[in-house]
Amino acid sequence: MTYPNFKFEITHRVQSSRARLGKLYTPHGVVETPAFIFCATKAAIKGATVADMKRENTQIILSNTYHLMLQPGPEIVEKMGGLHGFMGWDGPMLTDSGGYQIFSLGHGSVAEEVKGKRNSQRPKSLLKINEEGATFKSYIDGKRHTLTPERSIQVQRGLGADIILVLDECTPFNVDKAYTERSMHMSHRWAERSLQEFRRGPEGVQALYGITQGGIYPDLRKCSADYVNSLPFFGHAVGGSLGADKAQMEEVVDMAMEPLDPSRPTHLLGIGGVSDVFYGVTHGIDTFDCVHPTRLARHGGALVQPHLLDSKGKEHMNLRNAKYRDDSRPIDDSCGCQTCMTLSRSYLHHLLKAGELLVMHALTVHNVHFMNRLLKAVREAIATDTLDQEKKKWVS
Amino acid sequence: MTYPNFKFEITHRVQSSRARLGKLYTPHGVVETPAFIFCATKAAIKGATVADMKRENTQIILSNTYHLMLQPGPEIVEKMGGLHGFMGWDGPMLTDSGGYQIFSLGHGSVAEEVKGKRNSQRPKSLLKINEEGATFKSYIDGKRHTLTPERSIQVQRGLGADIILVLDECTPFNVDKAYTERSMHMSHRWAERSLQEFRRGPEGVQALYGITQGGIYPDLRKCSADYVNSLPFFGHAVGGSLGADKAQMEEVVDMAMEPLDPSRPTHLLGIGGVSDVFYGVTHGIDTFDCVHPTRLARHGGALVQPHLLDSKGKEHMNLRNAKYRDDSRPIDDSCGCQTCMTLSRSYLHHLLKAGELLVMHALTVHNVHFMNRLLKAVREAIATDTLDQEKKKWVS
Numbered sequence: 016m017t018y019p020n021f022k023f024e025i026t027h028r029v030q031s032s033r034a035r036l037g038k039l040y041t042p043h044g045v046v047e048t049p050a051f052i053f054c055a056t057k058a059a060i061k062g063a064t065v066a067d068m069k070r071e072n073t074q075i076i077l078s079n080t081y082h083l084m085l086q087p088g089p090e091i092v093e094k095m096g097g098l099h100g101f102m103g104w105d106g107p108m109l110t111d112s113g114g115y116q117i118f119s120l121g122h123g124s125v126a127e128e129v130k131g132k133r134n135s136q137r138p139k140s141l142l143k144i145n146e147e148g149a150t151f152k153s154y155i156d157g158k159r160h161t162l163t164p165e166r167s168i169q170v171q172r173g174l175g176a177d178i179i180l181v182l183d184e185c186t187p188f189n190v191d192k193a194y195t196e197r198s199m200h201m202s203h204r205w206a207e208r209s210l211q212e213f214r215r216g217p218e219g220v221q222a223l224y225g226i227t228q229g230g231i232y233p234d235l236r237k238c239s240a241d242y243v244n245s246l247p248f249f250g251h252a253v254g255g256s257l258g259a260d261k262a263q264m265e266e267v268v269d270m271a272m273e274p275l276d277p278s279r280p281t282h283l284l285g286i287g288g289v290s291d292v293f294y295g296v297t298h299g300i301d302t303f304d305c306v307h308p309t310r311l312a313r314h315g316g317a318l319v320q321p322h323l324l325d326s327k328g329k330e331h332m333n334l335r336n337a338k339y340r341d342d343s344r345p346i347d348d349s350c351g352c353q354t355c356m357t358l359s360r361s362y363l364h365h366l367l368k369a370g371e372l373l374v375m376h377a378l379t380v381h382n383v384h385f386m387n388r389l390l391k392a393v394r395e396a397i398a399t400d401t402l403d404q405e406k407k408k409w410v411s
Numbered sequence: 412m413t414y415p416n417f418k419f420e421i422t423h424r425v426q427s428s429r430a431r432l433g434k435l436y437t438p439h440g441v442v443e444t445p446a447f448i449f450c451a452t453k454a455a456i457k458g459a460t461v462a463d464m465k466r467e468n469t470q471i472i473l474s475n476t477y478h479l480m481l482q483p484g485p486e487i488v489e490k491m492g493g494l495h496g497f498m499g500w501d502g503p504m505l506t507d508s509g510g511y512q513i514f515s516l517g518h519g520s521v522a523e524e525v526k527g528k529r530n531s532q533r534p535k536s537l538l539k540i541n542e543e544g545a546t547f548k549s550y551i552d553g554k555r556h557t558l559t560p561e562r563s564i565q566v567q568r569g570l571g572a573d574i575i576l577v578l579d580e581c582t583p584f585n586v587d588k589a590y591t592e593r594s595m596h597m598s599h600r601w602a603e604r605s606l607q608e609f610r611r612g613p614e615g616v617q618a619l620y621g622i623t624q625g626g627i628y629p630d631l632r633k634c635s636a637d638y639v640n641s642l643p644f645f646g647h648a649v650g651g652s653l654g655a656d657k658a659q660m661e662e663v664v665d666m667a668m669e670p671l672d673p674s675r676p677t678h679l680l681g682i683g684g685v686s687d688v689f690y691g692v693t694h695g696i697d698t699f700d701c702v703h704p705t706r707l708a709r710h711g712g713a714l715v716q717p718h719l720l721d722s723k724g725k726e727h728m729n730l731r732n733a734k735y736r737d738d739s740r741p742i743d744d745s746c747g748c749q750t751c752m753t754l755s756r757s758y759l760h761h762l763l764k765a766g767e768l769l770v771m772h773a774l775t776v777h778n779v780h781f782m783n784r785l786l787k788a789v790r791e792a793i794a795t796d797t798l799d800q801e802k803k804k805w806v807s
Contacts (some may be wrong), residue, residue, distance in 0.1 A: 026552075057761075057762075057765040057767055058761065059757070059762055059765070059767040059768075059769040059770075060769070061767065061768050061769070062768050062769070064749075064769065064772065064773075065753070065767075066749065066753075082765075085443070086761065086764055086765055087736065087757070087760075087761040087764070091736065091737055091761070092758060094737055094739070094757075095737075095755055095757050095758065096739075100602055101755070101757070101758050102758065103753040103754055103759075121462070129756065176673055186560065290789065340483065340487065341487055341490055341491075343490070343491055343492075353460070357461070357462075357499040358499055359491055359497070360495070361487060361490075361491050362454070362491065362497050362498065362499075363485070365453075365454065365483040365487070366453075366498075368482055368483070369455070369482055370454040371453055371455040371457065372455075372457050372458050372771060373455040373457070373458070373459075373460065374455075375489075375768060376460065376772065377460075
């Protein structure tokens with residue numbers, strides 16, 4: 016199986032790790048990897064326009080199939096020219112399969128940053144999982160829906176993102192190895208059904224990613240990697256439980272990546288803190304997504320390099336802090352985002368205190384720019400094999 | 412008393428009414444009048460950046476002294492370079508005196524569009540009005556504040572808008588003639604105290620507007636106009652109660668404007684529906700302000716010309732309406748705003764249903780563009796003395 020109009024080109028590798036530079040060609044443009052994918056969950060970046068996203072150097076965004084299949088429905092999006100036409104975004108896009116929200120959230124809310132924290136129990140809206148698929152209640156009107164691997168692909172065909180994902184079961188964090196293994200095999204069968212459904216669609220319009228499973232178990236990670244490697248996916252995503260904390264997460268990413276076919280672009284699902292980006296690229300991750308930068312912005316947090324912070328271990332400035340009340344400096348005077356070019360910490364602090372909408376926009380714009388700047392710095396550091404030195408500027 | 416760096420030039424008059432074209436020169440640029448002034452109440456346009464405002468052809472914005480004196484306080488704003496520096500807006504600005512919110516709202520909420528509807532009782536936060544000024548409780552922390560004519564000018568000096576207003580008592584709508592007359596005379600004495608305080612400040616930085624009072628009583632309107640005409644204000648604002656409904660409002664504006672010195676720029680406080688603009692300019696109004704366009708946007712309403720609406724008498728499209736669900740057209744295909752250039756009614760409907768922040772931005776941008784386009788059309792119609800014909804395109 017081929018993917019006309021798509022190509023993944025690895026342009027540079029380093030000796031010291033699996034880090035690499037790439038070019039991911041899609042019908043809507045080329046993504047320089049490693050890259051960050053911003054979440055436009057319901058076909059909108061919360062707090063920024065697509066023009067803002069472009070201006071702040073965004074390469075690629077994603078939307079969530081779960082939310083859009085319920086509202087407005089894939090037929091509407093398709094009629095409006097797919098997500099690209101609907102949103103007015105002309106760059107590359109990705110959609111997920113919808114599975115993650117059904118299995119782990121169920122209420123249309125956003126994911127926790129660290130996967131281990133979120134999967135402790137099933138949502139009440141999840142009614143049934145079996146070989147056929149998953150049945151759940153809509154968070155909007157309570158109606159029953161069944162999402163099968165085939166249906167997920169059909170919906171994603173309607174949405175029209177460049178990169179689409181197979182449906183997998185997202186297991187809760189606390190399941191044992193036996194459950195993880197059974198679930199992995201079912202996800203593998205779902206992946207084949209997804210692929211079969213995908214083949215029925217037009218060629219060269221979308222590219223399908225498989226998802227590697229296996230939880231925190233090295234042998235299952237190996238087994239799952241061998242399986243997805245053997246199927247003609249264009250790329251891979253690292254899915255399944257990544258463990259309980261950041262340390263375990265890095266371990267699991269390592270064991271997941273080691274056996275994966277390195278010629279395919281690989282996405283790390285739902286992870287995108289600053290330190291995560293550094294260990295991710297070191298293990299060969301090409302793309303990241305996370306709601307964190309845009310969600311943090313809506314709560315008054317601005318992502319900054321550690322030299323701008325008093326306390327260690329933090330990755331953002333809380334502009335609600337009273338010390339910014341009369342601070343005339345921008346968030347970061349080395350930042351070229353629209354917010355830092357025009358607004359002071361004092362003004363942003365005032366907007367937060369006053370409950371003004373505008374501050375969500377201002378901080379979203381900054382955090383988007385920050386992530387794009389971070390990934391650009393990471394790409395430059397890979398080019399010169401100086402990732403360790405670069406990391407010191409971004410992580411305390 | 413002179414106003415260096417300020418000038419009001421009447422460039423064209425029509426025969427059929429008091430409508431005129433003007434150029435209002437300020438230290439931050441020239442305003443072509445008639446013009447609409449958008450409300451950045453707490454030093455922020457709700458839902459739009461200053462870059463958005465510029466792009467959509469905005470000439471001038473205002474902020475509210477009442478809100479800003481409580482949060483963040485005029486000292487902070489002054490330290491950050493005044494409102495212009497604080498907000499990053501480099502065009503002309505106006506501030507009100509703070510009186511309106513104290514006398515009529517008290518809770519930091521926004522004004523009703525039609526003045527007659529809103530002034531039926533005093534807010535609980537207003538503790539005392541006497542010759543000295545008004546004492547009220549802060550809506551933020553309950554602290555007592557006294558606003559005197561002198562204090563209002565001092566605060567507005569700190570805020571640094573180009574055009575500032577004298578403190579006046581805003582009488583409730585339901586007061587009788589005796590109260591209106593007593594209040595008018597007190598407001599006149601306050602106006603003189605405001606002027607005296609204003610003279611103590613630097614010349615050529617700000618221009619002071621007097622406010623004409625007199626409620627719905629022709630003899631009081633005449634008396635107040637004579638009074639403000641006699642004092643060296645740079646411009647005037649039409650204040651006080653304008654009556655119970657739109658018909659009476661036009662009558663009152665007529666009786667207020669007739670005796671006012673026509674050589675001074677004149678502002679109509681808090682009024683700015685589409686039909687209001689037409690009768691306002693006919694009676695010689697040069698500038699309008701109203702929260703309506705931006706507030707309406709936050710509730711899903713897009714200002715449009717009547718030919719785009721099914722029902723008569725309305726001035727906006729409610730994009731929550733299910734009929735827009737699969738409507739691929741922009742709000743108005745003759746509109747050049749960023750929203751109409753890029754987004755469909757269907758998408759805006761989806762964003763409203765999904766509760767996405769972005770829609771407030773999209774509709775604010777449209778409504779700002781609409782008002783600026785309306786005022787431009789009005790100016791062109793005055794130039795050719797075709798206001799009546801033009802009105803038919805905008806008011807059903």
